[in-house]
Amino acid sequence: MRCVIVEDLPAAAEYLKKCCEKSGMIEVLAHCLSVKDAIDFLSKNSVDLIFLDVEMPEGRGFDVLDNITCSSKVILTTSKTEYAYSAFEYNVTDFLKKPFTYKRFMEAVKKVSGSSTEIQKENGGEDHIFIKSDGKLVRLKNDDILYIESMGDYVRFVMQERKYIALNTIKNLETKINSQLFMKVHRSYIVNTSKVDNVHENTLLIKETKIPVSKAFKAEVARRFHSI
Amino acid sequence: MSGHTSLNTFIFSDKIDAVYMYEMYENDYGYIETMFKAILDGFKEDLAAIRDNYLQKNLESLRKSIHKIKPTFGFAGMLDVQEKCKEFESKCQVVKSVGELETDFPALIKCLEEAGVIVTEEYKKLKAFNKSGS
Numbered sequence: 516m517r518c519v520i521v522e523d524l525p526a527a528a529e530y531l532k533k534c535c536e537k538s539g540m541i542e543v544l545a546h547c548l549s550v551k552d553a554i555d556f557l558s559k560n561s562v563d564l565i566f567l568d569v570e571m572p573e574g575r576g577f578d579v580l581d582n583i584t585c586s587s588k589v590i591l592t593t594s595k596t597e598y599a600y601s602a603f604e605y606n607v608t609d610f611l612k613k614p615f616t617y618k619r620f621m622e623a624v625k626k627v628s629g630s631s632t633e634i635q636k637e638n639g640g641e642d643h644i645f646i647k648s649d650g651k652l653v654r655l656k657n658d659d660i661l662y663i664e665s666m667g668d669y670v671r672f673v674m675q676e677r678k679y680i681a682l683n684t685i686k687n688l689e690t691k692i693n694s695q696l697f698m699k700v701h702r703s704y705i706v707n708t709s710k711v712d713n714v715h716e717n718t719l720l721i722k723e724t725k726i727p728v729s730k731a732f733k734a735e736v737a738r739r740f741h742s743i
Numbered sequence: 744m745s746g747h748t749s750l751n752t753f754i755f756s757d758k759i760d761a762v763y764m765y766e767m768y769e770n771d772y773g774y775i776e777t778m779f780k781a782i783l784d785g786f787k788e789d790l791a792a793i794r795d796n797y798l799q800k801n802l803e804s805l806r807k808s809i810h811k812i813k814p815t816f817g818f819a820g821m822l823d824v825q826e827k828c829k830e831f832e833s834k835c836q837v838v839k840s841v842g843e844l845e846t847d848f849p850a851l852i853k854c855l856e857e858a859g860v861i862v863t864e865e866y867k868k869l870k871a872f873n874k875s876g877s
Contacts, residue, residue, distance in 0.1 A: 524811060526818045529781040533774055570810055594814040594829075614817035616766050 516628065518564040520546045521553040521579060522592065523571050527613055531566055531592065534620045541624065550574035557583045561734040564627055567607075569593040580605050584731035588627045644692060646672065646681040653679060657696055661710045661721050663688060665703035673724075700736055701729045714740045753872050758861050759820040767820070772873050779866040782815050786859050789815070793855070797841060797848055805844075806835035809851075816858055819865075824858045827851060 518541050522528040528546050535541035544562055547553040550571050557565070557579070565587050567576040580589065589607040591598065592615075602610045609623035643656045655672060664671045665685045672679040689699045699705045700719060704726050712720045714736065719726040728736050753772050755761045768775050789812045796805040813828035831844075831851050838844060 524814060525785045526778060526781040526815050529778060530818055533777070570807060594810065594817075594825075613814035614767065617769075618766075 516541045516563040516624075517544050517561075518542070518566060519544055519553065519556060519560070519562045520566045521550075521571070521576060522546065522566065522568045523548050524568070524613075527568070527592065530614070531620075534617055537617065538621060538624060540628070548572075550576070550578045553579045554582045557587075558730070559734055561738050562587050564624075565589045566592050566611075569595065569598045569601075577601060577605060590623050590627065646679060646683070648679045648681045655679070657693055657707070658709070660697075660707050662707060662724075662726055663692075663697075663705040675722075698732075698735065698739060700732045701727050703727075708739060711740065753869060755820065756861055756865055758858075759865065760822055761820070763822060764820040767818070772869060776866065776869045776873055778818055779862055779869060782819055782862055783859075783866060786812075786815070786862070790852075790855055790859065794852070797844075800841040802835060802838070802841050805841060806832055809835065812855070819858075819862050821858055821861070824854060827854050 518535060520528050520531050520535075520543060522531065532543050532546070535543050541564065544560060545556050547556050550573060553565075553567075553576075565579070567579060567589055569576040569591060570593065576591065576593075589605070590609045590611060591602050591607050592611045592613055594613040596612060599610055608627050611619060611623055642658070643654050645652045645654055647653075655674065659674045659676075661673045661675065663685065664673060666680065668682060668684070669680050670683045670685060670688060672681065685699065685703060685705055689697075689705060692705070696707060696709060697705050698708055706719060706721060706726055710721050712722070714720075714728075717728050717733075719728060719736070752770065753775075755764060764775065768778070789808065792808040793805065793812065796808050809828050809832045813825055813832065816822070816824035816828070828851070831847060834844060834847060
């Protein structure tokens with residue numbers, strides 16, 4: 516897992532770095548000392564996990580979450596238990612009260628890796644999805660889907676041979692489809708990564724159709740389609 | 744609070760909870776030395792910020808600066824100092840002006856200064872201990 520530490524207390528950041536190193540499963544990409552630094556970093560980089568302090572200079576850790584669009588898991592690190600309710604509202608994976616032991620740290624990390632596995636199990640085992648279209652359930656093989664496009668309250672599944680329209684949203688679909696094969700690249704598009712022919716700076720090409728990549732997903736796209 | 748007494752074990756000041764330190768770091772004294780250095784690196788600046796905010800009578804900034812320094816002492820195994828910071832931070836949220844803290848503030852500053860001295864001394868001892876390869 517790749518993580519970023521957002522923490523203004525050097526001792527706490529040092530402790531977290533060591534815990535990550537000791538775990539052997541977390542690579543620390545950066546340490547941000549302020550909310551602004553964290554937003555800047557996360558707009559350009561993609562991480563699996565954010566260790567987030569709450570009370571920071573010039574803002575609260577939650578401001579980071581309000582200003583980024585990535586789907587990273589979050590572990591709050593704070594010395595104030597009063598933030599537990601907000602933690603719940605922001606759907607963070609765990610809450611570490613500073614200072615915490617390595618054992619407690621690992622419990623939190625296991626929740627993160629556990630939840631990732633759960634999502635993969637939920638989506639990864641199936642090679643197809645069922646959608647309701649024209650009043651019937653239609654089985655779509657994952658491998659036949661090129662991309663999915665938003666049409667307001669509906670989505671269009673663009674296949675090799677034909678298209679299907681179904682009542683659904685991109686936001687809902689992104690949590691339900693196979694995350695190893697599909698990825699959201701724009702608020703209106705989810706693409707089948709195995710069908711991408713080439714990647715430009717702000718677009719992907721699938722069978723001669725240009726799919727826009729929004730700024731928020733650029734880092735994740737770059738990570739998924741890195742060259743060898 | 745009690746220090747470990749076995750051979751090859753660093754004996755902490757009796758102001759530091761050695762059992763808690765073991766829970767946090769086991770007996771990784773190199774790691775503890777790094778932590779104490781990190782604590783000392785930010786300590787003077789954080790203490791100065793507390794004093795400034797008190798003198799400026801800025802209640803919310805004073806609370807924030809106490810909040811920031813609070814866990815520092817937990818990482819150094821001085822949970823009683825952390826608790827005192829917590830109590831003071833809570834008072835900051837109850838009172839209406841910094842003036843209402845004039846009896847509590849000097850006691851807190853004294854406590855923090857003493858804690859700083861202890862961490863400094865322990866850091867020196869740890870450095871020597873680690874250097875000796877014990």
